[in-house]
Amino acid sequence: xxxxxxxxxxxxxxxxxxLILEQGFSGSSIDRIIDRAGITKGTFFYHFPSKPDLAQALxxxxxxxxxxxxxxxxxxxxxxxxxxxxxxxxxxAQFESLADEWTAPYPGCLFATFCCExxxxxxxxxxxxxxxxxxxxxxxxxKLRAAVATTPPRAPVDLDSLADAIxxxxxxxxxxSRTLNDPKTVAQQLRHLQTYLRLLFGIEAxxxxx
Amino acid sequence: xxxxxxxxxxxxxxxxxxLILEQGFSGSSIDRIIDRAGITKGTFFYHFPSKPDLAQALxxxxxxxxxxxxxxxxxxxxxxxxxxxxxxxxxxAQFESLADEWTAPYPGCLFATFCCExxxxxxxxxxxxxxxxxxxxxxxxxKLRAAVATTPPRAPVDLDSLADAIxxxxxxxxxxSRTLNDPKTVAQQLRHLQTYLRLLFGIEAxxxxx
DNA sequence: ATGTTCATACCGACCAGATGGTTTAAAAAT
DNA sequence: ATTTTTAAACCATCTGGTCGGTATGAACAT
Numbered sequence: 001x002x003x004x005x006x007x008x009x010x011x012x013x014x015x016x017x018x019l020i021l022e023q024g025f026s027g028s029s030i031d032r033i034i035d036r037a038g039i040t041k042g043t044f045f046y047h048f049p050s051k052p053d054l055a056q057a058l059x060x061x062x063x064x065x066x067x068x069x070x071x072x073x074x075x076x077x078x079x080x081x082x083x084x085x086x087x088x089x090x091x092x093a094q095f096e097s098l099a100d101e102w103t104a105p106y107p108g109c110l111f112a113t114f115c116c117e118x119x120x121x122x123x124x125x126x127x128x129x130x131x132x133x134x135x136x137x138x139x140x141x142x143k144l145r146a147a148v149a150t151t152p153p154r155a156p157v158d159l160d161s162l163a164d165a166i167x168x169x170x171x172x173x174x175x176x177s178r179t180l181n182d183p184k185t186v187a188q189q190l191r192h193l194q195t196y197l198r199l200l201f202g203i204e205a206x207x208x209x210x
Numbered sequence: 211x212x213x214x215x216x217x218x219x220x221x222x223x224x225x226x227x228x229l230i231l232e233q234g235f236s237g238s239s240i241d242r243i244i245d246r247a248g249i250t251k252g253t254f255f256y257h258f259p260s261k262p263d264l265a266q267a268l269x270x271x272x273x274x275x276x277x278x279x280x281x282x283x284x285x286x287x288x289x290x291x292x293x294x295x296x297x298x299x300x301x302x303a304q305f306e307s308l309a310d311e312w313t314a315p316y317p318g319c320l321f322a323t324f325c326c327e328x329x330x331x332x333x334x335x336x337x338x339x340x341x342x343x344x345x346x347x348x349x350x351x352x353k354l355r356a357a358v359a360t361t362p363p364r365a366p367v368d369l370d371s372l373a374d375a376i377x378x379x380x381x382x383x384x385x386x387s388r389t390l391n392d393p394k395t396v397a398q399q400l401r402h403l404q405t406y407l408r409l410l411f412g413i414e415a416x417x418x419x420x
Numbered sequence: 421a422t423g424t425t426c427a428t429a430c431c432g433a434c435c436a437g438a439t440g441g442t443t444t445a446a447a448a449a450t
Numbered sequence: 451a452t453t454t455t456t457a458a459a460c461c462a463t464c465t466g467g468t469c470g471g472t473a474t475g476a477a478c479a480t
Contacts, residue, residue, distance in 0.1 A: 008429075008430085021326075022329035023236070023327055024234050024237075024330070025234070025236075026233070026234050026235075026236035027235075027327055027329070027330050029464070029465065029466080030466065030467085031465075039431090040430070040431050041433095041468095042429095042469085042471095043429075043430050043431070045466090045467070045468080047429090051466065051467090108326070112322070112326055116322055116326045117326075118232070118388060119232035119233040129389050133386065133389055133390055134390070154409060155405050155408065158398065161401075161402065164390075164395065164399070165402050167382070167386050168379060168395075168399050169378060171385040172377070172381040172383070172385070175321070175322050175325045175326075175381040175382075175385075176374055176378050176381060178325050179325050179328075179336070179339050179340055180344070181340070184371075185371070185378075188371035188374070189375060191371075192372065192375050195367065195406075195410070198365065199406070199410060200409060214450095215453075215454060218454080218455080239438075239439065239440080240440065240441085250455075250456055250457065251442095252442095252443090252444095252457075253454080253455055253456075255440095255441070255442080261440065
């Protein structure tokens, strides 16, 4: 049964990520990971030289997927309309419908989990998280600058921090959702963000309540 | 050095809370806690029968302080004005000025940290967090109901989830602030929340940018 | 076809130190 | 006289990590 290293590596990472989202990084011992993954210690250390290396691999994969969502959903929004404000709202609406379908296994963000244990990680690991958040800020802020150029906002706002508000809502809503055991929180909060943008740029409100 | 158990107990809790905010609960071993606190193992277990009991004590104290902030800042806001909308904005403004002064040691929320390791805790511990968040929701939602009674909102909004938005912004902003190493994030995001409320209830914008 | 070589993939016993927790006897402070 | 604290030894279990060995299968030479 040799010769499928990629699949095994993926199994380890998937298992570890799920466990870490439940118990944190420190709380997810290698023994528990390999137990759940159905592999042995030798195999684990064949694929990852150390536990910090696993953390690095996980955070890099998470960041890659996260940035892919940013890009693909932004492109989809750009095909729906030419107006940057409506693009941003459409961008958020996609995440909202995605979150609206969630029910049982509560969502979690690897970044939040690692952030809450940040003292344990190497700089390179935390740097991936920081750079990913800054990429979001930059992409969204670009769109916001285009928006204010065509539609003057009804209140003075700083565009970088308004861009950050999206990340803030995601991270905060994940935590509140899990704490309250309420799967609807993320979708609801994304809806408030859309309402904020609508009000800010003077767009008539959606009929559904935020 | 006997007969001041309360002081020692407080030292243990303060040290543990600070450590947990850096490294998480699992990452904060009892050995490290007593090392930093300058006490011995015997003393620790004299005050706390087990590690889960320490978690419980910490979360209860945190909740108590948190609810005290809610009450005291709400009362202060109620003395500033009679209008519920302005009360809510004043309420948030107090937290904003508080957060605005922060510089070095980045903020953290024990609830967020515990939430990210929630699989490790007993139900009673998680229940304290849940009840605290629900108390916030209920108190803020009351105020929001009073607000919509006097001032009809410019967009249809669900009041419970709008109340939750405050908790969401706190939790999310803590995480983004720490990840980006940016002490201003929390204050900025609280400002956006105020702007949202102002726009929602048709109040002229503040001059400072959000 | 067949035996050999070789890198990849995997196993599981083993290790030293850390973990949460206990015990005991004695010393301080009130 | 009682509460609080210390110091140190002790325990079973868990921790991240190492190591020698094994199975696999494709490549290659024969």
